[in-house]
Amino acid sequence: xxxxxxxxxxxxxxxxxxxxxxxxxxxxxxxxxxxxxxxxxxxxxxxxxxxxxxxxxxxxxxxxxxxxxxxxxxxxxxxxxxxxxxxxxxxxxxxxxxxxxxxxxxxxxxxxxxxxxx
Amino acid sequence: xxxxxxxxxxxxxxxxxxxxxxxxxxxxxxxxxxxxxxxxxxxxxxxxxxxxxxxxxxxxxxxxxxxxxxxxxxxxxxxxxxxxxxxxxxxxxxxxxxxxxxxxxxxxxx
Numbered sequence: 001x002x003x004x005x006x007x008x009x010x011x012x013x014x015x016x017x018x019x020x021x022x023x024x025x026x027x028x029x030x031x032x033x034x035x036x037x038x039x040x041x042x043x044x045x046x047x048x049x050x051x052x053x054x055x056x057x058x059x060x061x062x063x064x065x066x067x068x069x070x071x072x073x074x075x076x077x078x079x080x081x082x083x084x085x086x087x088x089x090x091x092x093x094x095x096x097x098x099x100x101x102x103x104x105x106x107x108x109x110x111x112x113x114x115x116x117x118x
Numbered sequence: 119x120x121x122x123x124x125x126x127x128x129x130x131x132x133x134x135x136x137x138x139x140x141x142x143x144x145x146x147x148x149x150x151x152x153x154x155x156x157x158x159x160x161x162x163x164x165x166x167x168x169x170x171x172x173x174x175x176x177x178x179x180x181x182x183x184x185x186x187x188x189x190x191x192x193x194x195x196x197x198x199x200x201x202x203x204x205x206x207x208x209x210x211x212x213x214x215x216x217x218x219x220x221x222x223x224x225x226x227x228x
Contacts, residue, residue, distance in 0.1 A: 061216070104168040
């Protein structure tokens with residue numbers, strides 16, 4: 001059974017770049033026709049899809065975040081990463097990494113809280 | 119703001135049935151499969167339903183899904199206290215080229 005684990009700083013200063021990594025275990029990130037996604041959830045609010053990268057390397061991003069987001073894959077480490085630049089307090093949220101297909105997210109990480117504050 | 123609309127909350131007594139609607143458009147629900155996710159308090163979301171009405175292994179048949187046109191519905195029968203959670207629909211939006219989630223519905227067992 002595949003497992004996903006987010007890691008990265010829990011505190012980021014305003015205007016800086018939020019960087020998170022998702023380590024995949026129990027399966028190769030480069031095998032299968034999977035999408036590898038990032039999703040976030042501010043406290044007390046709903047889920048917001050950030051973007052995803054396909055096994056081929058192609059990406060899709062949330063139009064509202066597209067100018068600030070980059071998702072990449074490191075197959076040698078079986079990891080994929082999220083970079084979100086120019087962060088503000090509005091980017092404070094629990095960030096989840098996930099695996100799925102085009103219309104469904106089948107596996108989720110446990111989530112990691114990132115707070116944007118000086 | 120989300121392009122998929124759900125009621126903020128639904129409630130019923132133990133053993134009863136609840137339904138949760140998810141309203142979208144032709145660019146999302148109308149032309150793509152819908153999934154449903156359950157988020158228990160303090161935990162990550164979990165897949166409940168995929169491809170409109172299919173259940174992953176381990177999901178009891180008390181949970182069911184359906185789709186008609188640009189709307190989808192999640193049904194929960196034999197409601198249990200352990201079903202108290204937030205529920206989200208989700209699908210791909212071809213116009214946005216983005217995955218979209220519903221606004222979320224909180225289920226309360228009275």
